[in-house]
Amino acid sequence: MSLLESPRPPASTDALAVRYRRVRARSLALAAPLSAEDACVQSMPDASPTKWHLAHTTWFFEQFVLAAQPGYRAVDDRWAYLFNSYYEGAGPMHARAQRGLLTRPSLDAVLAYRHEIDARMQRAFEAGALDVHAWRTIEIGLHHEQQHQELLLTDIKHALSINPLQPAYRDDLAQARADAVPLAWQAFDEAIVEVGAPPWPESAEAFAYDNESPRHRVLTLPFALANRPVTNAEYRAFIDDGGYENTALWLSAAWARIRADGWARPLYWHDDLEREFTLGGTREIDPHAPVCHLSYYEADAFARWAGARLPTEFEWERAAVSNTPSSRDNFVERDALHPQGGDSQAEGLQQLFGDVWEWTTSAYTAYPGFAPWPGTLGEYNGKFMCGQWVLRGGSCASARDHLRASYRTFFFPPDRWQFTGLRLAKDFA
The missing domain is CATH 1.20.120 (Four Helix Bundle (Hemerythrin (Met), subunit A))
Structure with missing residues (x-):
């Protein structure tokens, strides 16, 4: 069967x-x-x-x-x-x-x-x-x-x-600004945890893609995860500190790419570093909103500059598993279509779902025991398990009922036209 x-x-x-x-x-x-x-x-x-x-x-x-x-x-x-x-x-x-x-x-x-x-x-x-x-x-x-x-x-x-007029997709998109909560760290002890989803539809009540299964155990060493994504203001500090000029921060392939393509800021930021192009047209950059449209290369370089690293996808899932996407999160249903600042009064981990896809340091590959769906639909995920990196959490353009803690999307390291950002992690003794 x-x-x-x-x-x-x-x-x-x-x-x-x-x-x-x-x-x-x-x-x-x-x-x-x-x-x-x-x-x-x-x-x-x-x-x-x-x-x-x-x-x-x-x-x-x-x-x-x-x-x-x-x-x-x-x-x-x-x-x-x-x-x-x-x-x-x-x-x-x-x-x-x-x-x-x-x-x-x-x-x-x-x-x-x-x-x-x-x-x-x-x-x-x-x-x-x-x-x-x-x-x-x-x-x-x-x-x-x-x-x-x-x-x-x-x-x-x-x-x-890339249209010289830079027209807005819509000029009526909701805008909301809120001060970002101060950066803090949540620590996690060493543990063997279960990640992934049971194969659908054989044993799972809820839908999950084949690349999310099977559910299996992994060891996560002690680590700490930032309570929110990196903001525009924090990424601006990286730029102002010469981040795009410091070869020590960049992987070799990343350095070659930013030199060849002249990268000096996130995609859609203007030269003045004060404005950015959005689906609502050109707007002032909100310093408290999560930075977005970053490649894996840029996310990795920023993490090095910040004295941290990107989380593994298993660390991210361990932190997110007790959370579920909700109406409080900034998904497409909110009709902002751009990352927004979180709740400055909230405690614990924020914005794990929605706003920006978060790069991880995990290569997109098969879980132990992975079996693609049978037939032509089995081409959906498995054949792309080469040379791409996993992102987690969804974005402001994702549908809320499409996401879950085990969801894995994947892109190549230079890709940055998606709503991609980062959350910092670090080793914790």
């Missing part, structure tokens, strides 16, 4: 249909402020056009759910080639770096495609035509779409940032 063919039925097919409509509607809402021209642009090979995100997440449900039904006929047989991403088992695909050349189909045609697939999915829900395998695949597809919603925002931010 395969992983996705678990005999356990869904708790509620009606609840799944409601969640399907809600997640799909959010994608359209996030795309709504953009023009057709905005939605077609691709500003770099790592990013994708908004139109492609809308089409690809729709293709997922057509390819992996609807097409499994007897006698199914595709909306357009040609679109599987255009909107596949990296699923080799699903067939050939258009080159990632050339997605911005897909002026056809039009945005209107893509929106019509979404409408048609959603209508077909609704009929399948109502007819009771979806078996347990389909239900599991839909759950994966909804979490997959939530990931693309975050990418939609970070990709369009990059595209708008």
